[in-house]
Each structure stands twice: as structure tokens, then as C-alpha cells.
Amino acid sequence: MIGRLSGVLLEKQPPFLLLDVQGVGYEMQAPMTTFYALPEVDHPATVYTHLAVSDTAHQLFGFAKRSDRDLFRTLIKVNGVGPKMAVAILSGMDAAQLSACVHNDNVTALVKVPGVGKKTAERLIIELRDKLVAAPGTENDLLSDSVAVGAVKRDERDEAESALISLGYKPTEATKMIAAAVRHKDSADAQELIRLALKRIAS
Structure with a gap:
């Protein structure tokens, strides 16, 4: 079983990562919490992994922390x-x-x-309930669907919507979530848009 990989990040296309380990590219799926924690492309990174084996596929999943994998x-x-x-x-x-x-x-x-x-x-x-340590509630900003569109590039919005669809959201729902995440700001990349859109889950 592959438990940990260290190498250079070649691609970060949510929900997929591509990690170069001594010339071998390992493609894996990862939650967005891992994307936020990992460095930018072309930088060294270490991920903890889980290999899921089924009758139809072998899928590798990556996590920034061992506790996240657990x-x-x-x-x-x-x-x-x-x-x-x-x-x-x-x-x-x-x-x-x-x-x-x-x-x-x-x-x-x-x-x-x-x-x-x-x-x-x-x-x-x-x-x-018996497996997770009790933690205080966390505050989350509720995103309004009426938030005005800022100067966010169309391709960043498209990439963010595609990532949400890959996570299982319906296309119309993904579009609505990203539209709600776009705020009055000079710029926002796809990863930031996804983070803002997903804030609503834990609220």
C-alpha cells in the first residue's frame, strides 16, 4: 500500500493532483482542504495517501496531513x-x-x-459521535446569491464550477454557488472561489 509520497507538484486541478516522484507522475484525488494547505505548482510537497481498490478501478487519494487521511x-x-x-x-x-x-x-x-x-x-x-473529539462550533460567512460580480476572470469561474461538478454538485448548483462566491474584489482564483462556495456546507 502506498502510504506517503514526496515530490514536486506538477498540476493542481481540483479535485485532482499530479505529483512527480523521481520521474513518476502519481495522479490522485484530494479534498479541497488539502488543496488549500499544499504549496503552489512546481514546489516540493509531501502527501499522505490512501489507495482504494475496487473491481473497476484503483484510485489514489492524497491528503496534506496524516490526520486528514485518518x-x-x-x-x-x-x-x-x-x-x-x-x-x-x-x-x-x-x-x-x-x-x-x-x-x-x-x-x-x-x-x-x-x-x-x-x-x-x-x-x-x-x-x-464517539470517534471525533467534540469541538466548538465554527463561524462561517453565509454567502448571498445577490453578491455582485467582481473582476474575476471567466476561466477561473469555469475552472471552479468544473471542480464542484467533479465533487458531485449538479451543474446548475455549481454555477449558482460560484456566482454567490464572487465578491467585489480585484481578483480571485479558482481555488479561492471554491473555498468561498463551500463555506456554506458547514454553516
């Missing part, structure tokens, strides 16, 4: 939660926010994750 492994042990859903959950909230959702019985926040229905959210709360 949380991912805890999530996929919950009935009905696969790797893709776990990545979507960890893209919208970090460990502290997820713990707050679980200990506050916040079903509403969890069902905002694509693919998570009410029953799965309730199952997550029940099965994770």
Missing part, C-alpha cells in the same frame, strides 16, 4: 459513504467543523454535501 478512512467505514462522498465532505469542512456538525446533530449542514441524504447524515452523526 479522518477520510473513518468516513469511508460508515455504511453508505464511499471515497467520492468522503472527499466531498472533507472539501466543505475541516475536522473541527465536521466534529461540530456531528456533536451538534447538524443534519442540515451534512445534507448540503452532494450525495448525502438525511438517512446518511443521521448515520454519520451516530457512527462518528
